[in-house]
Amino acid sequence: MTATLSSTKTRAALRTTARASAELLLILLMLAVTLWILGRMWSVVWPLVVGLLLTTLTWPPTRFLRRRGWKPAPAASAVTVLFLLVAMGFVALIAVPVASQSGELTDGVVEGIQKLREWAAGPPLNIGDAQINKAFDTAVSRAQDGLGSMVGVVVTGVSTVVNGLVTAVLALFLMFFFLKDGPRFLPWLAHQLPGRLATDVPTVASRGWDTLGSFVRSQAAVGLLDAVLIGLGLWILGVPLVLPLAVLTFVSAFVPIIGALFAGFVAVLIALVSNGLTDALIVLAIIIVVQQLEGNVFQPMIQSRGLGLHAAVILLAVTLGGNLAGIVGSLLAVPIAALIAVVWSYVREQLREPSDPGTDESAAGADAAVPS
Structure with a gap:
């Protein structure tokens, strides 16, 4: 005896699936719009993100000073100045030499990949397939791009590029205000x-x-x-x-x-x-x-x-x-x-x-x- 599908249950299942799909599409649309808005506001969002990340690093010493009786503004100022001195020392001792050697580092990686390519082409592997060669060429290109990007991240905010300098200055000011007024933000937000x-x-x-x-x-x-x-x-x-x-x-x-x-x-x-x-x-x-x-x-x-x-x-x-x-x-x-x-x-x-x-x-x- 063959069982037949219930038309009522089938329609209910289809309605539930359609409703769930529509809700999922609305959520994805909201995420897409949010990402688009963030992309349009990236010149403001990026300094804000950098400022928050820097604040997570500098908040412990600020909290230590405040627990020792320092007022919020002097504590935040002292930590900000100390952070600025450390950052300047980093630029002088590390970031500038690293930037000057970044080309040599990239060339060394490319040469290393070429050596691996030659080794793979010889015995005992004897790999000469065109797809393998294409993969190595792709690896060389990605290594160059990746290292260039990584070095750029290392020197972000301390390079002579105007955008990087503006980001660093904005992030530094935001960090100061986060350190000074951060504990008052959540109570203020709760009242709003x-x-x-x-x-x-x-x-x-x-x-x-x-x-x-x-x-x-x-x-x-x-x-x-x-x-x-x-x-x-x-x-x-x-x-x-x-x-x-x-x-x-x-x-x-x-x-x-x-x-x-x-x-x-x-x-x-x-x-x-x-x-x-x-x-x-x-x-x-x-x-x-x-x-x-x-x-x-x-x-x-x-x-x-x-x-x-x-x-x-x-x-x-x-x-x-x-x-x-x-x-x-x-x-x-x-x-x-x-x-x-x-x-x-x-x-x-x-x-x-x-x-x-x-x-x-x-x-x-x-x-x-x-x-x-």
């Missing part, structure tokens, strides 16, 4: 919003700020340790371009997983070109050891809680960010994904049924996934 938004928005903003601060500070500390240890190993082996490679390692730390692979690949190629295969293998071993120390020792010590993001989510976020906005998108992809996770976690908490017996345990797990 109606109904439960006065509670929801400040709560999400507070959690997002904690997550962002934890990510930036931990990645900066871990990146500095990686740069010092790997740079020391390169210096002992006599590999050239130690300073640019160390700076590249530090900057790459802000792009989890992919950044470490990229910086390590560049260091091994430079060692292969300049010192030969033996030293290149030693550099590879040093990078592997340092990365293992980072994942199992440094990261747990510096950042007690993770971002609550799976490694696959991080990889996808970095890839999507790079495709949409290049190196800037790769740098911002993970913190943006973490902020989205914070919002989603809060929405889930609010949508749970009060009678759900697992509510308390689930909420505790969600809170544990968000760093403070």
Whole structure:
């Protein structure tokens, strides 16, 4: 006996599917419009983002001074001046030499890729396929573009380019105001919003700020340790371009997983070109050891809680960010994904049924996934 479909249930299922599809399309349209607006306002948004990131680094010393009785304005001024002095020292001692050696670094990477290409074409692999050659040509082009972009990020705000200088000045002023008036922002925001938004928005903003601060500070500390240890190993082996490679390692730390692979690949190629295969293998071993120390020792010590993001989510976020906005998108992809996770976690908490017996345990797990 053959069962027949219920026309009533079929129409109900189609209506539900159509309604869900329409709602999804509206959400995607809203996201597209939001991204378009942000793109049109990028000259303002980018200094704001840089200012927020700098504030996450400089807020701990400001908070320390304020707890010691300093007024908000003097504390923010002192930290801003100190940060400016450190930044000027960075420009004089690191950024300028790195920029001057960026062309040599790119040439070394290209030469290293060509050596790999010649090795793959010879015995025992004997790879001569045109597609493989095309892949190597693409790798050369991407290495040149990627290194140029990475060096540009390293010297952003300190170069002679007018846009970079304007961004740096605006970000510095915004950082000062964030340091001075930041603690008053959430109470002010709560008074401006109606109904439960006065509670929801400040709560999400507070959690997002904690997550962002934890990510930036931990990645900066871990990146500095990686740069010092790997740079020391390169210096002992006599590999050239130690300073640019160390700076590249530090900057790459802000792009989890992919950044470490990229910086390590560049260091091994430079060692292969300049010192030969033996030293290149030693550099590879040093990078592997340092990365293992980072994942199992440094990261747990510096950042007690993770971002609550799976490694696959991080990889996808970095890839999507790079495709949409290049190196800037790769740098911002993970913190943006973490902020989205914070919002989603809060929405889930609010949508749970009060009678759900697992509510308390689930909420505790969600809170544990968000760093403070």
